[in-house]
Amino acid sequence: MTAVLSKQRSIEIEGPDRSRETRASGASPRFGQPASGRLRHPLGSASPMTRLSNYLLPTEKQAPADAEAISHKLMVRAGLIRQMGAGMWTWLPAGWRVHQRVVAIIRQELDGIGAQEMLMPVLQPAELWRKTGRLDIDELFKLQDRKGSEMVLAMTHEEAVTFHVAQTVRSYRDLPLILYHFQVKERDEPRPRAGVLRTREFVMKDSYSFDRDRAGLEENYALHIGAYDRIMARTGLRFYRVESDVGMMGGLGADEYMAPCPAGEDQVALAPGYAANVEVALRHPDIREVGDGDAHPPRYMLGDQVLTIEPAIEIGNIFKLGTRYSEPLGANFLDEAGNEQPIWMGSYGIGPARIVAAAVEQFADEYGISWPRALAPFAVHLIALGKPDTPEREACDGVYETLRAGGVEVLYDDREGQPGEKFADAELLGCPLRLTVGRKSLESGEIEVQLRRGRQQAAGLALGGDPEALLRAVDELWRSLP
RNA sequence: CGGGGCGUGGCGCAGCCUGGUAGCGCACCUGCUUUGGGAGCAGGGGGUCCCGGGUUCAAAUCCCGGCGCCCCGACCA
Structure with a gap:
């Protein structure tokens, strides 16, 4: 690996925290690879072979x-996902790359607040859920094994993680702790809908914080807010953090991360300096309905500000659980005085698939998807015009190998x-940069560049010159993208 | 869980009312031509017509019963 080549790696996603040597990206879809590790083939610097012909x-x-x-529509049309049944979806290679970009960002930021990644099973004994009183939730898949033992498919992992913490954490010295995993969740939804937006099985990042007391929980909660703010910002999405209902999780407080988009199932109420889940907003003492009450949709004011209400997708949520799970599952510790105390918990979820879908919703145009660069399956969509064995095709092959x-x-x-x-497929898939090499390129000496967002033509890049110059030029272009 | 709609090749659809053993566009394969915004010609492959039962000489089509999928609403740790 030469110094020059390693410089070029900076074309990958950049995190806000440059102090860590993290270069995670969908370039490495390998699940579970540490974010701080090298993500390229150990022997080479090249990206995987990605020829569309194969x-x-x-x-x-x-x-x-x-x-x-x-x-x-677009995720199916672009070849990112395919359906297997109601609320059951397969991620095809390009789609999975996008999904894993989101995963990589989340992993970096959670590792950055000291969270520790692990993995817990989906298949679990029903008894755990009986203890927390959640066995009778309708959305919980229940089954029996061959011996007739009652099992469930986990819809979330408070029970599992608390079970382990109850076993392993003994002392105040073991706290605080943040544990997380990316794992499939199973939910028997009454109505799956809208592709990947509401499914019966989906990957979720869920993290759990464990503290000695309420003050500790508040600290870990604040750490998660910071991490989540950075995660959402890095995805390139438009999003709001809003106050939310505590919901069936119970607990002491909750916030949601909402990405406004037409397909959203939730609604956020927005005014300058204010954002909340609509249900919460309507309980706000200073929010009042205006007009005759028959207006559709109804109009609301917060003080003298008009409150706008937008549909949004819930892309993340965070809860202060308190001792809701530690008490029934016996997750206690001995404090400095030798007294047994329940552990204070928080729970924090993000659905990568929803972030992907929200990005499609927010930036699509009539031609297809337009990824924010942080999520794009590929940085560059290179189009070769002309038949094999023509000079223009050979020139394009050269550009491919250089990149x-x-x-x-x-x-x-x-x-x-x-x-x-080819142009239509490229715009459908939505990679940020489209490079084209054809006969015209040979005449002009330039690789044609289209920026997907806005479908703008950019200045051409020199064809056939110094490879390093080309890489630098692409890198520079990349950095200018949204 | 209430309401509505739909199941025919990979995708989009016609055929069903009026029963006669399946067709169109796209995609796919072969050949030739074509090559800067989803090409042309010729040839070709692929379908348990969602499933089961019934009626009939004969069922994609009619009848009965299931199942699946989508949309609206309710629900949504």
């Missing part, structure tokens, strides 16, 4: 007839096919 990206001109939500060797994540459309088809 990549499973089943794009469709027409959306499934029953799709309504923008993200549902790949330089660590740029590039999807290379080397298929036989019409230009229009």
